[in-house]
Amino acid sequence: MEEDDTEIQRRVLEEAFGESSDDEGPARSAADPFLSKKPIWESVNGIKGLWLCRGFLSIKQQSLLLSAIEREGWFSDGSHNQAMRFGDLPEWATELTRFVREAVCSGEVSFEASRESTFEDQYAEETCPLPLDLLWREPLFDQLISNVYEPGEGICAHVDLMRFEDGIAIVSLESACVMHFIQCEAGDGHTGLQGEETSSTRIPILLSPGSLILMSGEARYLWKHEINRRPGHQLWEGKEIGQQRRTSVTLRKLCKSPS
Ligand SMILES: O=C(O)CCC(=O)C(=O)O
Numbered sequence: 001m002e003e004d005d006t007e008i009q010r011r012v013l014e015e016a017f018g019e020s021s022d023d024e025g026p027a028r029s030a031a032d033p034f035l036s037k038k039p040i041w042e043s044v045n046g047i048k049g050l051w052l053c054r055g056f057l058s059i060k061q062q063s064l065l066l067s068a069i070e071r072e073g074w075f076s077d078g079s080h081n082q083a084m085r086f087g088d089l090p091e092w093a094t095e096l097t098r099f100v101r102e103a104v105c106s107g108e109v110s111f112e113a114s115r116e117s118t119f120e121d122q123y124a125e126e127t128c129p130l131p132l133d134l135l136w137r138e139p140l141f142d143q144l145i146s147n148v149y150e151p152g153e154g155i156c157a158h159v160d161l162m163r164f165e166d167g168i169a170i171v172s173l174e175s176a177c178v179m180h181f182i183q184c185e186a187g188d189g190h191t192g193l194q195g196e197e198t199s200s201t202r203i204p205i206l207l208s209p210g211s212l213i214l215m216s217g218e219a220r221y222l223w224k225h226e227i228n229r230r231p232g233h234q235l236w237e238g239k240e241i242g243q244q245r246r247t248s249v250t251l252r253k254l255c256k257s258p259s
């Protein structure tokens with residue numbers, strides 16, 4: 001008997017991220033992605049379009065993803081700490097993309113405790129971690145960057161280049177870190193505002209291993225993001241987070257060229 005599509009998809013997911021696991025973590029079972037626990041999406045107070053899914057990948061899925069990255073050999077000689085792919089992504093990245101879409105579709109939204117969820121909220125566009133026109137574009141992502149950071153290394157405050165469309169995903173692996181979101185100020189070239197006074201609000205987000213953040217709209221265009229892993233800067237709840245190696249996978253979509 002021929003395998004049906006569901007069976008083939010199940011096997012591909014299993015190969016990419018492992019079978020339904022008995023390990024901890026709220027991530028969905030790869031073997032039966034639609035019947036397992038729901039991913040929880042947290043909105044970030046004050047930053048429209050920024051969503052965090054802490055338990056996106058289970059521990060087992062994280063280690064399978066790290067092995068897939070390692071098998072690419074991008075970082076094996078130690079001389080590179082960043083790899084980029086455009087167009088046809090490796091199969092594991094295509095599966096990761098599918099996981100992102102699935103997590104958005106099947107996830108549950110949780111607003112910060114300090115924010116009362118109103119009746120209007122239930123129907124507002126902001127209740128979806130990714131606007132539907134972005135969620136259903138094809139492909140969802142066609143560019144990936146994997147970054148490897150040794151202790152002390154991070155990334156300067158930036159807004160991702162305008163050559164990338166709206167809707168950016170970052171998956172974190174290995175060491176946890178704090179990413180700061182810094183509101184763009186008038187005149188720094190990112191807001192399009194001129195001469196208006198804006199305060200440079202900084203909001204820290206803890207990126208734990210296996211977490212996923214999605215940035216769209218204001219979070220993508222009107223806030224910079226930064227990881228400063230120099231001593232004294234990785235503070236969370238008053239304590240400094242011990243830094244080890246951190247790996248991340250950023251997924252984006254290139255804008256169509258004008259031609
Ligand atoms: O490594 C990360 O978590 C962030 C990477 C990033 O912001 C970028 O490559 O533009």
Ligand SMILES: [Fe+2]
Binds near residue numbers: 225
């Ligand atoms: Fe970035």
